Amino acid sequence: MRQFEESVEKLLAAVRKHDSVQAFQKAEQHVKELPELERLAHKMKAYQQDAVLFQKIEKDQAASQAGYKADELEQELSRLPVVQDYREKMQDASDLLQYITKTLEEKINKELIDDK
Structure with a gap:
């Protein structure tokens, strides 16, 4: 079990260092630094909730x-370059995460089939 946990930690470290994850985290931070976006998103959600009610x-x-x-x-939000x-x-x-998940699933299924 220890080897599995170490493998998972290595995978997580590699994912965190991947360019696409790093770029996403930077974009996410940029969005968080713009309180007006959060206000508009909150307002949009409130209207959606009102519509349902x-x-x-x-x-x-x-x-x-x-x-x-x-x-x-x-x-309006969708047109903003920062949101795009x-x-x-x-x-x-x-x-990237879907690719990793699919690859892991395929390998696990192959291992299970080979063990039978």
Whole structure:
């Protein structure tokens, strides 16, 4: 079991050093340094929650209006270069993690099949 834990730690260290993960962490930090983005995201989530609530109590016009405002804010956020960069870097890091997960899964399944 100790060897497994050491292997996991080595893998985690390698992932943390990977360019795509480093780039994502920098982009994430940049986003966190912009309080206006957080305010807009919070406001968008509040409108989304309002839309759901209004739908539940059958206030269709209010639900539609809140949904529209949430969509408007989401589009505004999506157009910001810092958000586009963040999403791109997040996707790159996510692709890396998916590749690692898929490779591990394939190797584990192969080992299990070979052991039978």
